[in-house]
Amino acid sequence: MNIVKYKNWFFALSLALIIxxxxxxxxxxxxxxxxFSGGAxxxxxxxxxxxxVDKNKLQEFLNENGADVSSISPTAQNSYxxxxxxxxxxxxxxxxQKVAESFxxxxxxxxxxxxxxxxxELAQKAIIAVILAIVAxxxxxxxxxxxxxxxxxxxxxxxxxxxxxxxxxLVVLGIFAILGHYFNVEVDSLFITALLTVIGFSVHDTIVVxxxxxxxxxxxxxxxxxxxxxxxxxxxxxxxxxxxxxxVFVLVALLLFGGASIKVFILALLIxxxxxxxxxxxxxxxxxxxxxxxxxxx
Amino acid sequence: xxxxxxxVLLLIIILTLAAVYINIPKVKIFGIEVAHPRxxxxxxxxxLEPKLGLDLAGGVQLxxxxxxxxxEEKDHQSAIESAKNIIESRINSLGVAESNxxxxxSAGIYRLIIEIPGIADVDxxxxxxxxTAHLEFRTLKADAPPEATLSALPENFQSSTLTGKDxxxxxxxxxxxxxxxxxxxxxxxxxxxQEGAQKLxxxxxxxxxxxxxxxxxxxxxxxxxxxxQSIISDGxxxxxxxxxxxxxxxxxxxxxxxALPVPLTIERQTRIGPTIGQEAIDKSIVATTIGxxxxxxxxxxxxxxxxxxxxxxxxxxxxxVFAVFKIIPVTLTLAxxxxxxxxxxxxxxxxxxxxxxxxEELRTKSPRHDAFFTGFDRAWTSIRDSNVSSLITTAILxxxxxxSVRGFALTLAIGILIxxxxxxxxxxNLLRVFWVGKI
Numbered sequence: 001m002n003i004v005k006y007k008n009w010f011f012a013l014s015l016a017l018i019i020x021x022x023x024x025x026x027x028x029x030x031x032x033x034x035x036f037s038g039g040a041x042x043x044x045x046x047x048x049x050x051x052x053v054d055k056n057k058l059q060e061f062l063n064e065n066g067a068d069v070s071s072i073s074p075t076a077q078n079s080y081x082x083x084x085x086x087x088x089x090x091x092x093x094x095x096x097q098k099v100a101e102s103f104x105x106x107x108x109x110x111x112x113x114x115x116x117x118x119x120x121e122l123a124q125k126a127i128i129a130v131i132l133a134i135v136a137x138x139x140x141x142x143x144x145x146x147x148x149x150x151x152x153x154x155x156x157x158x159x160x161x162x163x164x165x166x167x168x169x170l171v172v173l174g175i176f177a178i179l180g181h182y183f184n185v186e187v188d189s190l191f192i193t194a195l196l197t198v199i200g201f202s203v204h205d206t207i208v209v210x211x212x213x214x215x216x217x218x219x220x221x222x223x224x225x226x227x228x229x230x231x232x233x234x235x236x237x238x239x240x241x242x243x244x245x246x247x248v249f250v251l252v253a254l255l256l257f258g259g260a261s262i263k264v265f266i267l268a269l270l271i272x273x274x275x276x277x278x279x280x281x282x283x284x285x286x287x288x289x290x291x292x293x294x295x296x297x298x
Numbered sequence: 299x300x301x302x303x304x305x306v307l308l309l310i311i312i313l314t315l316a317a318v319y320i321n322i323p324k325v326k327i328f329g330i331e332v333a334h335p336r337x338x339x340x341x342x343x344x345x346l347e348p349k350l351g352l353d354l355a356g357g358v359q360l361x362x363x364x365x366x367x368x369x370e371e372k373d374h375q376s377a378i379e380s381a382k383n384i385i386e387s388r389i390n391s392l393g394v395a396e397s398n399x400x401x402x403x404s405a406g407i408y409r410l411i412i413e414i415p416g417i418a419d420v421d422x423x424x425x426x427x428x429x430t431a432h433l434e435f436r437t438l439k440a441d442a443p444p445e446a447t448l449s450a451l452p453e454n455f456q457s458s459t460l461t462g463k464d465x466x467x468x469x470x471x472x473x474x475x476x477x478x479x480x481x482x483x484x485x486x487x488x489x490x491x492q493e494g495a496q497k498l499x500x501x502x503x504x505x506x507x508x509x510x511x512x513x514x515x516x517x518x519x520x521x522x523x524x525x526x527q528s529i530i531s532d533g534x535x536x537x538x539x540x541x542x543x544x545x546x547x548x549x550x551x552x553x554x555x556x557a558l559p560v561p562l563t564i565e566r567q568t569r570i571g572p573t574i575g576q577e578a579i580d581k582s583i584v585a586t587t588i589g590x591x592x593x594x595x596x597x598x599x600x601x602x603x604x605x606x607x608x609x610x611x612x613x614x615x616x617x618x619v620f621a622v623f624k625i626i627p628v629t630l631t632l633a634x635x636x637x638x639x640x641x642x643x644x645x646x647x648x649x650x651x652x653x654x655x656x657x658e659e660l661r662t663k664s665p666r667h668d669a670f671f672t673g674f675d676r677a678w679t680s681i682r683d684s685n686v687s688s689l690i691t692t693a694i695l696x697x698x699x700x701x702s703v704r705g706f707a708l709t710l711a712i713g714i715l716i717x718x719x720x721x722x723x724x725x726x727n728l729l730r731v732f733w734v735g736k737i
Contacts, residue, residue, distance in 0.1 A: 032627040043574075055427075089564045108420070109574045115565040118361060121404065122700075129698035136690050144683050165433075190633060193695060193703045197640070198689035198708070202557035204684040208651065211680045239647075239654045246596060246650075250589035254639060259578035260633045261353060266636065 007286035021174010132188030198272025351631035433462030433556020445451025461557025464494025484546035641713020
């Protein structure tokens with residue numbers, strides 16, 4: 001099997017995945033959760049014996065009392081998850097009292113509020129964290145591969161890693177822009193965590209492949225660069241797929257059976273890890289060849 | 299490390315048994331509670347109960363910003379410490395087992411981060427926390443029985459005109475009037491505002507040689523109350539008594555809570571009802587079990603006998619990680635559990651890398667013994683380099699995140715570190731003793 005030979009097809013497949021995502025990202029943008037936009041998230045359960053509450057009625061009632069509801073969705077029997085822009089404590093307390101008075105006994109399953117100052121701070125921190133992670137990883141990879149034999153430069157390893165991880169970040173962001181627009185899926189602090197973890201995993205995968213390339217470059221000096229890369233890819237393929245499969249097993253188990261509040265987080269991880277496996281095999285290493293060929297022509 | 303693999307194996311078994319012992323949950327057999335292991339070392343005491351975070355135990359977390367507009371810059375630190383102390387004592391009065399109040403400062407804003415897991419009545423907890431501290435100086439009631447002078451009860455006192463608003467600052471200081479240099483004892487110096495000084499002069503004149511009590515949030519502090527020794531007109535009072543340094547400091551903090559009242563605003567809150575937490579625990583256990591079993595089936599189906607060793611190593615790995623969580627202790631949240639489960643993936647990865655390498659070496663017809671050693675050596679650089687990159691991201695996550703993000707980063711990082719250890723000791727020695735055979 002010759003992966004490197006068909007590299008342009010693999011690049012094209014990546015672009016086919018990324019381009020719609022980027023379009024969605026620029027036109028719809030991400031749907032920000034309360035962590036980044038401020039507001040409140042309130043999951044409320046009504047006593048079924050007292051009152052079966054109608055969704056529209058509840059929304060109307062909340063808005064009349066100044067809640068500024070942005071979405072409302074049923075979670076279980078007679079339970080609703082309400083997202084609203086109001087986050088002021090006193091206002092929420094009065095809204096909650098009024099709801100209890102009008103709709104009968106209620107149970108607060110969950111109530112989260114984030115004020116404007118904190119949400120801005122969290123958004124800033126998230127951006128800094130992602131940038132810092134990417135810079136730290138390039139530096140690390142460049143350093144870890146400093147002994148790579150000439151004419152390949154350690155910087156090539158660093159930059160190809162960045163391409164691969166940017167691929168994964170864009171795939172996840174694009175899919176979530178689409179999910180956000182059509183299914184109201186919101187991104188929160190945990191989503192950023194997933195993104196950073198995906199970056200870590202993607203680099204993890206890429207390093208395993210690169211490590212083998214480095215070793216084979218030293219061992220098989222007689223082979224040309226392209227076939228060294230291709231052989232290394234084939235040799236590490238079983239490992240790459242097996243590792244991803246085990247991660248996918250546990251993540252699917254968590255997605256299907258795990259707690260509801262981390263479903264979005266797990267989904268982001270799952271998409272990212274699958275994308276990470278693809279990008280480290282079909283993008284990162286072939287890109288190394290592209291880099292090498294450009295340098296050779298000079 | 300000892301060279302003999304059998305000795306190492308024995309050490310691993312001992313370590314595993316220790317982990318099992320630590321992991322034993324509290325169990326009831328026929329209604330009798332079986333004693334739970336505890337760690338009781340001198341400076342290191344752990345009850346070894348798993349600590350559950352908000353999303354598992356239910357409860358509330360509040361991030362409150364402190365409004366320091368009316369407080370001088372130099373007093374900011376002591377004001378926030380006082381606010382923290384008073385909130386801690388209020389929460390303790392609710393009878394909650396484990397609460398946590400932290401001071402955080404970012405971009406010049408002081409914040410208190412308050413966590414109260416497992417509390418049922420969240421609304422009243424929030425309202426108790428939100429109150430601004432109220433400090434009162436009280437004097438004896440006119441109709442108090444005469445013996446109340448010496449052995450006064452809190453109910454013998456009535457509010458005076460003097461309150462926390464009149465107090466500028468309370469500070470603990472060594473007592474300079476005593477002769478003993480070795481053990482000077484400590485006092486608390488009080489500085490009142492101009493208005494406060496006038497009120498104080500009036501009160502000390504009317505109540506000379508009588509006790510003056512201090513009440514914070516309607517609770518008396520520093521009981522029995524100090525006796526007014528002289529008329530104070532310059533607004534500088536001193537509470538003497540045989541205070542130790544700590545006692546004096548605590549009293550000053552309590553007084554400052556009233557003197558430097560810091561209005562707190564809720565900036566962020568998370569309240570989780572108790573039912574949702576239990577549901578999350580049940581779901582997590584099911585998900586983790588299914589995840590581990592499917593990984594085990596896959597590993598054994600693909601790697602056969604090597605897979606069996608990997609699963610054994612994985613079980614030992616899980617036991618050790620969980621024991622470490624209990625010892626540190628790590629507060630478990632849903633995201634934290636996800637971090638742990640992902641680290642299982644990392645641990646499997648290390649094993650996969652090693653096995654693939656050994657298989658490759660076997661294919662080149664090297665004997666099992668050589669394949670084992672070269673396979674291990676070659677796989678190790680991959681394991682090391684790739685895990686370091688994951689550790690870099692967890693470190694960044696830990697520094698930038700709050701709450702559940704930190705929990706995830708911490709469990710994942712611990713998991714990765716232990717998985718590297720597990721790969722080079724547990725898997726290696728299991729294979730060496732049982733698979734490579736006699737060397």
